[in-house]
Amino acid sequence: MKPYVVAIDGPAGAGKSTLAKRLAKELGIAYIDTGAMYRACALYAIESGINPKVDSPELRSLLETAEIDFRTVKEEQKIFLNDIDVSREIREPHISTGASDISALPFVRDMLVTMQRNLAKGKSVLMDGRDIGTNVFPDAQVKVFLTADVAERANRRFLELQEKGDPSTYEQVLHEMTARDEQDKNREYAPLRQAEDAYLLDTTQMNLEESFQALFQYTAKKLQHLD
Ligand code: DC
Numbered sequence: 001m002k003p004y005v006v007a008i009d010g011p012a013g014a015g016k017s018t019l020a021k022r023l024a025k026e027l028g029i030a031y032i033d034t035g036a037m038y039r040a041c042a043l044y045a046i047e048s049g050i051n052p053k054v055d056s057p058e059l060r061s062l063l064e065t066a067e068i069d070f071r072t073v074k075e076e077q078k079i080f081l082n083d084i085d086v087s088r089e090i091r092e093p094h095i096s097t098g099a100s101d102i103s104a105l106p107f108v109r110d111m112l113v114t115m116q117r118n119l120a121k122g123k124s125v126l127m128d129g130r131d132i133g134t135n136v137f138p139d140a141q142v143k144v145f146l147t148a149d150v151a152e153r154a155n156r157r158f159l160e161l162q163e164k165g166d167p168s169t170y171e172q173v174l175h176e177m178t179a180r181d182e183q184d185k186n187r188e189y190a191p192l193r194q195a196e197d198a199y200l201l202d203t204t205q206m207n208l209e210e211s212f213q214a215l216f217q218y219t220a221k222k223l224q225h226l227d
Helices: 016-027 034-047 057-064 093-102 106-119 132-136 150-163 170-186 208-224
Strands: 005-009 030-033 068-073 076-081 125-129 142-147 199-202
Touching (some): 005 016, 016 125, 016 208, 030 034, 030 076, 030 106, 034 057, 034 068, 034 093, 034 106, 034 125, 057 106, 106 132, 125 132, 132 142, 142 208, 150 170
Parallel strands (some): 005 125, 030 125
Antiparallel strands (some): 068 076
């Protein structure tokens, strides 16, 4: 089979990364979490005291020095920023907001989209994000738009944070998620949008296993028709 791309897009907290990781493993192809790349850029800016919301000469020259790469450590995929493992730091709630802010800047998107296309050269990949099926790989062989009601997504994220000992309340998580969805959907450049030819998978009423089975069955069916 020739190299192919599976594109999974959708709003925050729809279960994209958990499901995508498992699907990539099942298919035996590379998994690329593009949200983590925007998060790493946001972390770099915020830690350097530079506003991630504004296209400034300082932000441009800082990001020119950003080396982002994925590495497998003890069978887990980690993201490195300038040789430092930042996989945990990028998940903090203020970095989520910063990532959404920085992802609205066209020069940041251009830089990361180029990187994403290079990462997929010559091999099959599964990429998840917001604009993979619409912008990064409009010709992807499999496109899925994964979503769920915002209250359900916020509840899942809240439980996840609670497990990690994070003190955020459900209301705070819901507020942050709604704000981020609005910003991601309404930005001018490559907004979050379902591609016309993407399969809509709404997991509001499904548990993780049911969601995975639905995703796997659809993908397997699409891949059957490839040569
Ligand atoms: O998937 P995530 O929550 O880790 O993504 C963090 C932010 O990055 C998200 O709010 C919007 C942005 N993003 C994007 O604009 N395009 C992508 N392909 C992936 C993420």
